Amino acid sequence: MPYSTVSAQRPNADINITPLVDVMLVLLIIFMVTMPVLSQRIRVDLPQTPPQPITVTPPEPIDLRIDGASQVFWNESPTPVAALQQMMQAEVQRDPANPPVLQIDSSDDAEYDVLAKVLAAARNADMQRIGFVQNAR
Known part of the structure; x- marks a missing residue:
């Protein structure tokens, strides 16, 4: 056999990347x-600027x-936990446009159940501004 026919039957060592490119393009289209x-869209209600500045003193x-x-x-x-919701509702209804801030200071030794009842009363009374404070005692 001549040398030229043996070299023609050698395997080709080049990498064929055409199928790889085809798969990548299909995946790109699927992801797109x-x-x-x-x-998902998230609806955000941004505050609107009033036409003229209104100065309102915040309640205590x-x-x-x-x-x-x-x-x-x-x-x-001292106040019983059962009376908190009515007291909070009364405070909110004084000025619904400008409700007071509820500042909760809970001791480290307090039971979680009491704090949960306070937060539930605040939610049911429609308190919008609630903050947690830690006073040094």
Whole structure:
């Protein structure tokens, strides 16, 4: 056999990347089609600027303290947990456009159940501004 026919039967060592490019283009198209379907819109209500500035004095914040014995204090006066929702509703209804801030100071030793009841009462009373404070005692 001549040498030229033997070299013609040798395997080709070049890599064929055409199928790889085809697969990558198909995957790219699939991702481009499915991504808009998977994205979800989040509705954000941004505050609108009033036509002229209105100066409103904020009401005094409500200091709600829960001590180590799980006793609840409304502005330093002892209050039962069952009465909190009505008291919060009364505060919100004084000026619904400008509700007071509820500042909750809970002791590390207080029971979680009492704090959960306070937060549920605030939610049911439609308190919009709730903050947690940690006073050094």
